Each structure stands twice: as C-alpha cells, then as structure tokens.
Amino acid sequence: MVKELPKWAQDEIKNAKIDKTESLTRTGYILEIYDKDSRIDAQLYEGVEDGRHIIELALPKKIKPADQKKGVVYEFTFNSSKAPLSNKLVEFLKKEMEIDMDAIYQFELTNLELMDVDSDTGSSSESEEE
Numbered sequence: 001m002v003k004e005l006p007k008w009a010q011d012e013i014k015n016a017k018i019d020k021t022e023s024l025t026r027t028g029y030i031l032e033i034y035d036k037d038s039r040i041d042a043q044l045y046e047g048v049e050d051g052r053h054i055i056e057l058a059l060p061k062k063i064k065p066a067d068q069k070k071g072v073v074y075e076f077t078f079n080s081s082k083a084p085l086s087n088k089l090v091e092f093l094k095k096e097m098e099i100d101m102d103a104i105y106q107f108e109l110t111n112l113e114l115m116d117v118d119s120d121t122g123s124s125s126e127s128e129e130e
Helices: 007-014 087-096 125-129
Strands: 020-034 039-044 054-058 073-084 103-114
Touching (some): 039 073, 054 103
Antiparallel strands (some): 020 039, 020 073
C-alpha cells in the first residue's frame, strides 16, 4: 500500500522556492527521450550536487528531442536549480515515507554537444589487404 503525502507536505513541495541556480557541464549519454514533454533522461559520468548520476533534463525550444540519439556520448551544459525543504518535511519524509531527501532539484538543458569518442582515424581493413 502506497502512503499518500499529507496536504501540508504536498503544498510545501508544490510551492518550494528555488534559491540556488548554477550552470554545470557534465558528460554522459541519453537513456530516454520524451518527445511530447520535450525532456530527456541522461546518465552522467560525473554526479550532480546530491550525488545522483541519472537526471531528467528539460529541453529548450532550440533542441529538438527527435534529433537526439540514445546511447552516444554528449557533453551536457545545464542549469541546476535547488529548492531546500523544511526540517519538518525532511524528517517526515525520512520517518514516514523512508525517503532521504532535503531539497528538490530541477535541471534545464542549455546546450548539448555530441562528443567524438569513437572517431574513424584508422584505415579500413579492405584497403590494408590490397
């Protein structure tokens, strides 16, 4: 049975005030593309502030979801925004919901660059045999 958050907790999460935004650059690859929502899930090689390596990124209008590829290495530049939660809510989530969370994070992609990890610098095997 899934526990439901009380109204006061829902209201705090819904109205959380973002007090910190920073620009980050990380490398990784796309796990999933959500065309309809203009979002992607990305697996990052270097973690973000709270230690996670998988994040959901909102895409700006200039980056089309259909143009992106899953499983290839990109350099992601994105804004990371943080809204801290009250001590009361942090304790409630920990004790009642078994969730260890002290802030809400939002990630918005600003730039995406395909990395040349597997370039074709060598010659083909057919030309070496001749």
